[in-house]
Amino acid sequence: MAGEPPILLILDLAGTFAFALNGALTAVRIARLDIVGVLTLGMITAMGGGILRDVLIGSVPPAAFLDWRYPALALAGGLIAFLLSRHLDRLEMPINVLDAIGLSTFAAIGATKALAAGLGIGPSIVLGAVTGVGGGTIRDTLVRRIPSVLQSELYAIPALIGATVMVVSIRLGFEGLFMSLCAIGACFAVRMAGVWFNLQAPSPPGRPRD
Amino acid sequence: MAGEPPILLILDLAGTFAFALNGALTAVRIARLDIVGVLTLGMITAMGGGILRDVLIGSVPPAAFLDWRYPALALAGGLIAFLLSRHLDRLEMPINVLDAIGLSTFAAIGATKALAAGLGIGPSIVLGAVTGVGGGTIRDTLVRRIPSVLQSELYAIPALIGATVMVVSIRLGFEGLFMSLCAIGACFAVRMAGVWFNLQAPSPPGRPRD
Amino acid sequence: MAGEPPILLILDLAGTFAFALNGALTAVRIARLDIVGVLTLGMITAMGGGILRDVLIGSVPPAAFLDWRYPALALAGGLIAFLLSRHLDRLEMPINVLDAIGLSTFAAIGATKALAAGLGIGPSIVLGAVTGVGGGTIRDTLVRRIPSVLQSELYAIPALIGATVMVVSIRLGFEGLFMSLCAIGACFAVRMAGVWFNLQAPSPPGRPRD
Numbered sequence: 001m002a003g004e005p006p007i008l009l010i011l012d013l014a015g016t017f018a019f020a021l022n023g024a025l026t027a028v029r030i031a032r033l034d035i036v037g038v039l040t041l042g043m044i045t046a047m048g049g050g051i052l053r054d055v056l057i058g059s060v061p062p063a064a065f066l067d068w069r070y071p072a073l074a075l076a077g078g079l080i081a082f083l084l085s086r087h088l089d090r091l092e093m094p095i096n097v098l099d100a101i102g103l104s105t106f107a108a109i110g111a112t113k114a115l116a117a118g119l120g121i122g123p124s125i126v127l128g129a130v131t132g133v134g135g136g137t138i139r140d141t142l143v144r145r146i147p148s149v150l151q152s153e154l155y156a157i158p159a160l161i162g163a164t165v166m167v168v169s170i171r172l173g174f175e176g177l178f179m180s181l182c183a184i185g186a187c188f189a190v191r192m193a194g195v196w197f198n199l200q201a202p203s204p205p206g207r208p209r210d
Numbered sequence: 211m212a213g214e215p216p217i218l219l220i221l222d223l224a225g226t227f228a229f230a231l232n233g234a235l236t237a238v239r240i241a242r243l244d245i246v247g248v249l250t251l252g253m254i255t256a257m258g259g260g261i262l263r264d265v266l267i268g269s270v271p272p273a274a275f276l277d278w279r280y281p282a283l284a285l286a287g288g289l290i291a292f293l294l295s296r297h298l299d300r301l302e303m304p305i306n307v308l309d310a311i312g313l314s315t316f317a318a319i320g321a322t323k324a325l326a327a328g329l330g331i332g333p334s335i336v337l338g339a340v341t342g343v344g345g346g347t348i349r350d351t352l353v354r355r356i357p358s359v360l361q362s363e364l365y366a367i368p369a370l371i372g373a374t375v376m377v378v379s380i381r382l383g384f385e386g387l388f389m390s391l392c393a394i395g396a397c398f399a400v401r402m403a404g405v406w407f408n409l410q411a412p413s414p415p416g417r418p419r420d
Numbered sequence: 421m422a423g424e425p426p427i428l429l430i431l432d433l434a435g436t437f438a439f440a441l442n443g444a445l446t447a448v449r450i451a452r453l454d455i456v457g458v459l460t461l462g463m464i465t466a467m468g469g470g471i472l473r474d475v476l477i478g479s480v481p482p483a484a485f486l487d488w489r490y491p492a493l494a495l496a497g498g499l500i501a502f503l504l505s506r507h508l509d510r511l512e513m514p515i516n517v518l519d520a521i522g523l524s525t526f527a528a529i530g531a532t533k534a535l536a537a538g539l540g541i542g543p544s545i546v547l548g549a550v551t552g553v554g555g556g557t558i559r560d561t562l563v564r565r566i567p568s569v570l571q572s573e574l575y576a577i578p579a580l581i582g583a584t585v586m587v588v589s590i591r592l593g594f595e596g597l598f599m600s601l602c603a604i605g606a607c608f609a610v611r612m613a614g615v616w617f618n619l620q621a622p623s624p625p626g627r628p629r630d
Binding site: 202 | 242245247250270272292353
């Protein structure tokens, strides 16, 4: 996101680092992986959503391949997770906060990019959410876990809310840093409320228990 | 598929709805999902094959992002599955018929689009089949099931037959609605025969039983 | 890879055949598949990495769709695996050697293509490795196995080494067949050493045993 206001760039880079750290930690907990696996899954978690969005809007090579800071931070996050996985468990809440910053920033920036690529309101909102949740979904599929975004917690819904705030405000002509921060704040607030109060999205009625 | 003859458009929209309904039902049966998961998997089942084809032929953004009727019908199918999953079990045969219509239409239209994008006969047939079976394959992978198309039933073979009829007839100069309906009919007939007589594709010789 | 020196073309075609054979054999051993599944997974193993690379560098339709020899050899490899899976177990070492030739050639050629598409050193190395390991990763995910490249053996690391030799030598101005063969040889040597001495990449420290 070169050319963005510095505050958005900082949030975007912080989010990339947090996604890689959290993604690699999740991977280490679920599956037996070697260093290649941990670093790969950290990078996929951090950059997979943006790469998926870029492929779908036809912006290739993806942005993550053109700015060395993103893969460098993703690699650093994965490496820290690889070396310190035992010690990072006690930092769950700071990691959750950083992860929510990543989700919020990715959703807002992703929706903006989709809109700029000429997509309509609906697809831009969806692609904003895909930017936020896509990397974790690919990671979960690779380690053979049903993507957590499909079955538990408020994770996709905050991303959809943030992307909606972003897309609607741009379409109404309220562009700029302030509205970006509002969209990021909306997603962040809903996500953190979900973590704090352990909120769940509704399940199908009358589903058999497992 | 704006600009298609009305009958093809209707079949394509009906197929989209049926794929979303059936795809979301399958997802509900296999995995514990919340509303985000059910709707997401419904939409992926209905639109994933076409999106995959469009990415592979370089036609991005994918057609599914450019015509609101497709995501709207896919969302409706997923929502009905979410609300009524318990009651839809007794409608297995009508849903199978609708699903076969979707498979047939997607395969024929997908092969036509690949050919129009300049691909050869072989790749166009494969991409027609990918259009038909790709969405269900992504869904199965996300809910951690070996894609049913790889292991049982006649599902990919009818799609390949329909796409072959389509591609060969276009290459021979017999374009138009009639040949499209022949291709759709060929796929539909083989698929329904497979459902009715419970036909299976051959398995590797001497494979150990499980 | 039409237009390449004949030796590279031969290695590339041999690698395609070996990947399809080995990929289909792996699929037969892990999952209950019918003929559609075995042939599909053979073709995905052989061509999936190159298709992924081509999508990411924006070279669509992928090269595998434009030269009939690649899908034809992939289909042949899958068919042989389907028919002879019981008898091929004793040929493990020749198949491993052929597979290592495929890995090495794919990594070197993939990195060259990424560089030619204008990507930087880092992304080109990664995309070289993706070309080598991507097909097997997609196959493993589809048959519900954690990709072996993420958890065991030296497989990604030789591919990264081969791609690095290739990219660095091109950037230093040493292009040509000789350097391609050096890159392929470097990957091949490390891979075969890994098979022979059963080398593993390091795992996270203090990980609980399974």
